[in-house]
Structure formats: structure tokens, C-alpha cells
Amino acid sequence: MRLSALTLLREAFSPERTPVWRTPEPKPAYRVIIVGGGGHGLATAYYLAKEFGVTDVAVVEKGWLGSGNVGRNTTIIRSNYLLDGNIPFYEHSMKLWEGLEQDFNYNAMVSQRGVLNLCHSDAQRDAYARRGNAMRLHGVDAELLDADGVRAMAPFLNFDDARFPIKGGLLQKRGGTARHDAVAWGYARGADLRGVDLIQNAEVTGFLREGGRIAGVQTTRGAIRAGRTGVAVAGNTSRVMAMAGFDRLPIESHVLQAFVSEGLKPIIPGVITYGAGHFYISQSDKGGLVFGGDIDGYASYAQRGGLPVLEDVVEAGMALMPMIGRAKLLRSWGGIMDMSMDGSPIIDRTPAEGLYLNAGWCYGGFKATPASGWHFAHLIAKDAPHPVAAAYRLDRFRTGRTIDEKGMGPWPNLH
Amino acid sequence: MIIDHPLCGPRDAREFTVLGDAAWMDRPDPAAPDAAEAFHAYACLRANPAGVTRELWWHEHGDRSWLVVTRDTLSHAVLKVELAEDVARASKAAR
Ligand SMILES: Cc1cc2nc3c(=O)[nH]c(=O)nc-3n(C[C@H](O)[C@H](O)[C@H](O)COP(=O)(O)OP(=O)(O)OC[C@H]3O[C@@H](n4cnc5c(N)ncnc54)[C@H](O)[C@@H]3O)c2cc1C
Numbered sequence: 001m002r003l004s005a006l007t008l009l010r011e012a013f014s015p016e017r018t019p020v021w022r023t024p025e026p027k028p029a030y031r032v033i034i035v036g037g038g039g040h041g042l043a044t045a046y047y048l049a050k051e052f053g054v055t056d057v058a059v060v061e062k063g064w065l066g067s068g069n070v071g072r073n074t075t076i077i078r079s080n081y082l083l084d085g086n087i088p089f090y091e092h093s094m095k096l097w098e099g100l101e102q103d104f105n106y107n108a109m110v111s112q113r114g115v116l117n118l119c120h121s122d123a124q125r126d127a128y129a130r131r132g133n134a135m136r137l138h139g140v141d142a143e144l145l146d147a148d149g150v151r152a153m154a155p156f157l158n159f160d161d162a163r164f165p166i167k168g169g170l171l172q173k174r175g176g177t178a179r180h181d182a183v184a185w186g187y188a189r190g191a192d193l194r195g196v197d198l199i200q201n202a203e204v205t206g207f208l209r210e211g212g213r214i215a216g217v218q219t220t221r222g223a224i225r226a227g228r229t230g231v232a233v234a235g236n237t238s239r240v241m242a243m244a245g246f247d248r249l250p251i252e253s254h255v256l257q258a259f260v261s262e263g264l265k266p267i268i269p270g271v272i273t274y275g276a277g278h279f280y281i282s283q284s285d286k287g288g289l290v291f292g293g294d295i296d297g298y299a300s301y302a303q304r305g306g307l308p309v310l311e312d313v314v315e316a317g318m319a320l321m322p323m324i325g326r327a328k329l330l331r332s333w334g335g336i337m338d339m340s341m342d343g344s345p346i347i348d349r350t351p352a353e354g355l356y357l358n359a360g361w362c363y364g365g366f367k368a369t370p371a372s373g374w375h376f377a378h379l380i381a382k383d384a385p386h387p388v389a390a391a392y393r394l395d396r397f398r399t400g401r402t403i404d405e406k407g408m409g410p411w412p413n414l415h
Numbered sequence: 416m417i418i419d420h421p422l423c424g425p426r427d428a429r430e431f432t433v434l435g436d437a438a439w440m441d442r443p444d445p446a447a448p449d450a451a452e453a454f455h456a457y458a459c460l461r462a463n464p465a466g467v468t469r470e471l472w473w474h475e476h477g478d479r480s481w482l483v484v485t486r487d488t489l490s491h492a493v494l495k496v497e498l499a500e501d502v503a504r505a506s507k508a509a510r
Pocket of ligand 1: 035036037038039040041060061062063064065066067068069070071072073074075076077202203204205232233234235236240256257258292333334335336337361362363364365366367368
């Protein structure tokens with residue numbers, strides 16, 4: 001069924017709810033299995049079917065679709081990167097976001113309300129000028145604002161703080177936010193309509209082997225065979241890949257928290273990030289202020305963080321926009337992220353034939369969802385990476401071809 | 416999270432910075448024939464267990480000693496805290 005205003009009206013008055021996707025029993029075998037029904041797994045299945053003509057696909061998810069990070073993130077989308085390996089990839093993602101809703105016929109509430117990174121010193125402004133120029137050289141929009149330019153957009157900020165005055169900012173107008181759950185649902189529906197089986201409540205507990213190659217997965221709902229198996233399980237990458245014999249990867253799992261205030265009238269014009277502490281904020285369409293900061297810093301699989309980070313985030317928030325002290329914090333939660341050793345992702349074949357890996361998204365994988373799915377689908381369908389994602393190799397840490405935006409080195413808790 | 420420091424007693428985790436995997440204490444031999452491979456694994460690969468793990472924590476805002484903290488990454492429970500110095504000495508003696 002194609003969704004439109006008319007179908008919306010009809011469904012609203014219909015006593016029955018039409019399920020958006022089927023709940024099929026797993027078949028014994030598929031051409032391709034994707035492990036993980038998060039944003040990246042669902043997008044991969046969607047593009048496999050739509051762009052690469054591979055429809056004999058199953059997505060195997062241990063919980064319900066979108067129960068992982070895709071439903072826990074702070075929904076920021078942007079392509080304001082510095083390095084060659086990253087900019088074309090994230091810009092491809094941004095272009096896919098721009099046509100996404102028409103493409104999969106679902107309202108993902110993509111809102112290009114702008115992403116503004118504030119700077120507080122001359123050195124930081126120089127760094128942003130450099131980043132903005134790198135973006136423009138790749139055909140990405142970027143604008144360097146002075147303090148007055150920022151004031152015109154966000155007059156409520158604490159401009160004249162004695163220690164960290166606001167000197168300006170780097171603005172990407174095409175950046176913004178999208179409704180995270182709807183992105184998962186839109187991809188799920190689009191994949192299902194094209195014949196992909198979405199298998200929920202099926203945890204992968206092992207891999208099937210044939211000679212040296214991976215020939216499918218063992219799940220809590222039985223064994224499922226496949227010619228090619230792609231793993232896209234975000235924070236659980238090390239756990240799942242260990243079952244395939246990869247007991248050490250360039251990944252460490254960490255918890256990132258997010259915070260939401262009560263609903264308020266529109267006040268924050270886009271996404272604003274603080275340059276003198278780790279704090280970023282936007283306002284959801286429901287009115288809640290959505291904000292966050294740093295990861296907790298220690299390895300974790302617990303899906304909850306501690307109070308010290310809350311204190312840090314709130315302090316930075318108060319320093320940047322003192323008015324935030326009047327808002328009540330409603331909810332907070334944590335998600336487990338696959339922090340890589342250079343802060344950049346991995347989309348690559350693995351040394352095990354038939355097994356493909358999509359991982360290392362750190363705290364920035366939501367914005368990458370469309371391109372990650374597209375390029376992982378390309379890799380699996382053609383057994384070769386597309387040039388735009390070719391730098392995201394698994395062995396780049398051995399060869400020294402890391403893509404380290406922050407220049408931090410192999411310290412996953414510092415990226 | 417409370418870290419039960421062997422010298423200072425129970426201290427708030429906020430006094431510490433986390434370096435990461437305690438495997439960092441076992442630096443490979445730079446003169447060994449497989450040194451390049453060993454250093455790649457040492458610097459860039461992690462076991463990343465869901466469960467018990469050993470990490471190096473530094474008591475930055477305290478006595479500035481290095482600790483080996485054994486923790487459960489699924490529950491955040493701290494299971495054991497040792498001075499890194501003692502751990503290093505014991506492993507040297509064992510070798
Ligand atoms: C608090 C927070 C804020 C964030 N903010 C942003 C942001 O503003 N912008 C941005 O770009 N990114 C952000 N991110 C990062 C982003 O959410 C992730 O990088 C991205 O969602 C990861 O990809 P995914 O959607 O496929 O992951 P997930 O949704 O986590 O999907 C992985 C799936 O794999 C499943 N799985 C795991 N193990 C198994 C198994 N054994 N068998 C079967 N299935 C399994 C899980 O249940 C899960 O559904 C944020 C993350 C967090 C936690």
C-alpha cells in the first residue's frame with residue numbers, strides 16, 4: 001500500500017490497524033542474511049532489494065526492530081567532516097536523507113534545521129575555517145559565522161562568558177535532525193514490501209560453517225543458511241563476531257547517555273554544539289530539549305550510564321545557555337556504542353569468506369544510516385566496496401591508513 | 416561507581432581517569448621478529464568482553480597511583496582493585 005494523506009485518513013477512521021510489515025517464519029535458507037535489525041541492518045536490506053536487485057534477504061534481530069541505538073540516539077544528521085575518507089561518504093548519506101521520504105514513501109520527519117558548532121577561541125575558529133574549507137572543496141555546504149551571525153540565530157546564548165566567550169561558529173544549514181524510530185520503520189517497511197523477511201526475536205547464537213566459509217547463522221529460532229552474511233549489530237559487534245572466531249577487533253563498547261526535558265515552546269532553532277565542553281542540544285518537534293555530551297569513559301554493555309556525566313553535561317549546558325536551568329529534565333537513557341580505534345567506521349569483507357562486517361560507528365552512526373546501508377548493500381551484492389566507502393577497511397589499523405578526525409590515536413574512549 | 420582503592424579506601428570513580436584494557440601493561444618485545452604484528456594487536460585490538468574485564472585506572476585527583484580494576488561491563492560492578500605496580504611485579508616474578 002502506498003501511503004498518502006488519503007490512506008492516513010482512511011486508517012485513522014478504520015477500527016483495525018494494518019500491520020506495516022509481515023511477521024514471517026524464517027525460511028531454511030536465503031541468499032543474504034543481515035544480522036541486526038537496527039537502522040543500518042534495515043537500510044542494508046532495503047538497498048539490497050531496491051538498488052541491487054537482491055530480494056532473497058532476511059534481517060535477523062534479537063529483540064524487536066529498532067530496539068537498539070537507532071531508537072536511542074539524539075537524531076542529529078550532518079556531513080561536516082574534515083578528512084577525505086569521511087566527507088564523501090557522509091555527504092552521500094546527506095544526499096540520501098534529502099530524498100529519503102519520497103524514496104521509501106514514509107514520513108521520517110527529516111528536518112534540515114541546521115547544525116551550528118560554536119567556537120570560543122581564535123585557534124578554534126581557525127580549525128573550523130579549515131574544516132569548512134575542506135567541506136566546500138568536496139561540494140558540501142559550510143558557513144563560518146562571526147559572533148553577530150550566531151547572535152542573530154540564537155540570541156539566548158551566553159555570549160560574553162569571561163572564560164569562553166562565543167567567537168562564532170561553523171554552520172551547516174543542510175544538517176539537522178530526523179525522527180529516529182520512523183527511519184527504522186520506513187526502511188523496514190520498504191524492505192518488507194520488496195520481499196525481505198524481517199525475523200524478530202531471533203538472537204544469533206552462532207555461525208554455520210562449510211569448510212572455511214561462513215554459511216549462515218544459528219539463532220534462537222533455528223538455523224538459517226545463507227550465501228552471504230552481513231553483521232550490523234553496533235555495540236554488540238565484538239560479541240557477535242567472537243562467535244565467528246574474531247576474538248579481538250579494533251572496537252571497544254562504551255555507553256553514551258542522552259537527556260530530554262519536558263516539552264517547551266520552540267526556542268532552539270537547530271542543533272547547537274558547545275565548543276568549550278562536551279554538550280550539544282536540539283529541540284524535538286514535540287518540544288523536548290534533547291541534549292547530551294561525552295561517553296562515560298569506561299567499557300560498558302550495561303545500556304545505562306552514571307551521574308557524573310549528567311553533572312558534566314548539565315554544567316556545560318548551564319555555561320552555554322543559562323536559561324536551560326529553568327527546564328525540568330524528564331528522561332535519560334544510555335546506549336552501547338561500538339567505539340573504533342580511530343573514531344571512524346568499518347564496512348568491509350572479513351577474512352572469513354561469506355562474512356561481511358559493518359561496525360565502528362561510535363556515537364555518530366545515525367546520520368550515516370542511509371549511506372551505511374547503501375554501501376554495505378553494495379559490498380555484499382557485488383563482493384566489492386564502492387569507491388566512496390573503500391577507505392573503511394578492517395585492516396587499516398595494521399597498515400596505518402586510519403581515519404582519525406580528532407587525531408587521538410587508538411584510544412576508543414577519547415574519540 | 417565506587418573504586419575500593421587499596422591504599423586510599425573507597426573512592427568515587429570521578430577521581431579517576433580510565434586508560435583502558437589492562438593488556439596495555441604487557442608491552443610486546445620491540446626486538447622480536449613479529450614485533451610489527453604484535454604491536455598492532457597491542458595498540459589496536461581489544462577483546463572487549465561483555466562481562467568481566469580488567470582495566471587500567473589512574474587516580475588522577477587522588478594519590479596518582481595506577482590501578483588494575485576488575486569490573487563487570489554488564490553490571491558495572493567493581494570486583495577487584497589492585498595496585499598496577501603489584502600486578503606488574505607479580506607478573507615479572509611469574510616470568
Ligand atoms: C545516546 C546516543 C545518542 C546518539 N546520538 C547520535 C546522533 O545525534 N547522531 C548520530 O549520527 N548518531 C548518534 N548516535 C549513534 C547511533 O545511534 C548509532 O551509531 C547507530 O544507531 C548504530 O547503528 P544501528 O542503528 O544499526 O544500531 P542498533 O539500532 O543498535 O542496531 C543493532 C541491532 O543489532 C541487534 N543485535 C545485537 N546482537 C544481536 C544478535 N546476537 N542477534 C541478532 N541481533 C542482534 C540489536 O538488538 C540491535 O537492534 C547516538 C547513540 C546513542 C547511544
